[in-house]
Amino acid sequence: MTFSLIARCPRTGQIGAAVTTSSIAVATRVPFCAAGIGAVLTQHRTDPRLGPRGLDLLRSGCTAAETVAALVASTPHEGWRQLAVLDAAGCTAHHHGAKVKPERGVAHGPGVVAIGNILASEQVPAAMLAGVLGAPEAPLAERLLLGLEAGEAAGGEHGKVTSASLMVVWRETFPYVDLRIDLSPAPLPALRALWQAYAPLADGFVRRALQPDDAPLI
Template structure:
């Protein structure tokens, strides 16, 4: 009941996730990013512990493929899970267990991994990968949104979509983009796009407010020496 994409931008070093689901608050459970490490999704009868576990393995030196393989080999209930992972380099990776729900599929790109379960059409993940690759010059968040929109247009999941999320990490320890539509009856993916358009021009200013508040737009103080 979820379709998602985890990705990186080699140009900027950003990593991120975009996803949508018929379940509420999908991004709260399934999306995981870590600056300087990678991005991961854990979905389908979700175990939120698996996202941080994948990122811990990548941070310790594993490739995304090795991190997924190790998790599959050591997690007792992994047959119920669907996983994707992307590091800062190396090949993206994914896994679908034998108990994943309904029509499901995965697709890998040069810098991304997409997956979905209870899909209306098995071509959804591939449509997401193709859309993500289409305009590499765009900000990572926009490319992730384009991929999510393409997945929805390709059929999305079999049921109505009610929640969506967008998560991007950059050079600071916290996500620079963390946007969610936790429950909506009318097109949460479009609503998420509206939130991104609101957030994008303010994104850098909020980082600056944390690192050098006296120099942040609208917060300058005469004689500031930060």
């Protein structure tokens, strides 16, 4: 009951994830990102332990494909798991467990992978991919949000989504963007409004951490 995507911006090196689902507070369970390292999505019958484990594998030098293989080998319940991984080079890989419910799908592109389960249409991942790739000059957070919106327009999942999240990591150990809608009858419009409010402030929050004497009042 989830559709999501992870991507790397080749211009900035930013890495990010966006996800929406019909259950509450999806940001706490599905997306995991680390600056300069990569990103992991763990969904369907979600095991959030696989996210940090995947990032550790990427830090150790594993590729996206090697990370997925190791995660699958590490869990006795791989049949219930749906995974996607992006490494620092922009390579991607995924896993659909045999018990992941249809319609399930995935679409890979340059530096991006879109994935979903219990989808209304098998076209949803391809639509998400097109949404991301169709705005190459936009900030990564905007492109990720466009991908989610395109997935919803293509049918989204069976049932109504209620939560969504948008995360981008960049040069620091803390996220550049970390926005979430935990419970809403319309989480994607709410996430869009939250991003539009946050976007002009994002650089200022970073300056508060790095250069507090010269940081803007926000």
